Amino acid sequence: MTNKGNGISRRNFIIAGSGLLAAPAVLRATSATAASNQLTFVTWGGTYKDALVEGAIKSFTEQTGVQVTIIDTPDLAKVKAQVSTGNVQWDVFDAPSAIGTGGAAEGYWDDFDDGLFDLNDLTLAPSNNLVPFYTYAGGIAYDPKRHPEGSHPTTFAEYFDVEKFPGRRTFRDRPSETLEAALLADGVAPKDLYPLDVDRAFAALDRVKPSVASWVGATPQTVTLLQTGEVDFSYSYAARVRAAQTDNGGLAFSFAQTINASEYLAVLKGAPNRENAMKFVSHMLKPEVQAATMEILAYTPNSKTALPLMSEDARKWLPDMNNPNNVILDDAWWAENFESVTRRFKEWILM
Numbered sequence: 623m624t625n626k627g628n629g630i631s632r633r634n635f636i637i638a639g640s641g642l643l644a645a646p647a648v649l650r651a652t653s654a655t656a657a658s659n660q661l662t663f664v665t666w667g668g669t670y671k672d673a674l675v676e677g678a679i680k681s682f683t684e685q686t687g688v689q690v691t692i693i694d695t696p697d698l699a700k701v702k703a704q705v706s707t708g709n710v711q712w713d714v715f716d717a718p719s720a721i722g723t724g725g726a727a728e729g730y731w732d733d734f735d736d737g738l739f740d741l742n743d744l745t746l747a748p749s750n751n752l753v754p755f756y757t758y759a760g761g762i763a764y765d766p767k768r769h770p771e772g773s774h775p776t777t778f779a780e781y782f783d784v785e786k787f788p789g790r791r792t793f794r795d796r797p798s799e800t801l802e803a804a805l806l807a808d809g810v811a812p813k814d815l816y817p818l819d820v821d822r823a824f825a826a827l828d829r830v831k832p833s834v835a836s837w838v839g840a841t842p843q844t845v846t847l848l849q850t851g852e853v854d855f856s857y858s859y860a861a862r863v864r865a866a867q868t869d870n871g872g873l874a875f876s877f878a879q880t881i882n883a884s885e886y887l888a889v890l891k892g893a894p895n896r897e898n899a900m901k902f903v904s905h906m907l908k909p910e911v912q913a914a915t916m917e918i919l920a921y922t923p924n925s926k927t928a929l930p931l932m933s934e935d936a937r938k939w940l941p942d943m944n945n946p947n948n949v950i951l952d953d954a955w956w957a958e959n960f961e962s963v964t965r966r967f968k969e970w971i972l973m
Contacts, residue, residue: 789854
């Protein structure tokens with residue numbers, strides 16, 4: 623498996639961060655004190671969680687004495703319930719692109735304290751309450767032993783072509799990334815995706831829906847379902863497939879077309895361990911922490927200093943943002959539309 627040209631230019635990062643994230647960070651100071659030596663971090667499970675523990679969380683606890691309780695699978699509906707009732711139990715939230723900006727639009731995140739980040743070192747600047755953690759690449763995963771060259775899809779048009787590539791598929795259980803994939807499959811050029819034609823996307827999804835065996839909520843399932851043979855092809859992530867290879871999973875990932883987006887970190891409004899949460903988010907953006915974590919994960923770090931510290935093996939799993947077939951999620955569009963489109967998407971899945 624090869625990935626030709628994996629450099630991600632500063633220009634493309636700026637495009638990715640346009641709108642919501644392009645504005646200078648507006649940060650504020652606080653005199654709050656830590657109420658405890660703990661915090662709760664809501665993130666994704668499996669090898670991803672293991673990488674965060676090894677690359678970042680262990681060093682945070684060693685340096686601060688703060689113990690981190692990890693909860694799997696971020697859920698914006700649960701954030702809404704906690705914030706709206708004032709019964710906030712989580713501190714830091716690990717949010718994919720549209721979930722992060724959607725939560726910001728709904729007012730779920732607290733403003734960052736002043737001085738948390740070295741802004742000169744960040745390729746993508748933070749907003750007042752979201753900081754880009756890394757950039758991830760979503761695409762088509764498969765088992766080359768079961769589906770050798772020519773018998774598996776490599777682009778989203780092929781992923782939706784169930785006659786040429788019959789078999790069971792997965793998608794995520796959220797509209798972001800899924801609607802983009804549907805429109806790409808339906809012939810929309812990457813440069814013309816936004817604003818999303820939501821009706822057209824659902825019409826395309828109607829055609830592939832009978833072949834979708836799982837609408838995946840927990841990210842590790844995007845690879846485990848392949849490993850167990852429960853699906854033939856899966857919408858997954860380059861870093862997840864790389865980790866599955868180290869586990870002798872033998873999976874492969876197509877870099878012919880990827881959907882790329884920022885993963886964000888946010889602190890819940892009313893977080894019970896607010897000061898510790900601010901320290902934690904700051905720690906996660908330090909160059910040495912970014913390098914150690916992204917070396918394991920093979921995501922593109924937001925720290926400029928961290929990227930050259932990663933090995934060649936890790937860097938070859940990064941997407942080629944000069945590939946015209948690739949897409950960067952428009953966070954500003956999703957910030958305005960995430961809640962309404964998600965409601966429609968959830969209803970559509972049940973139909």
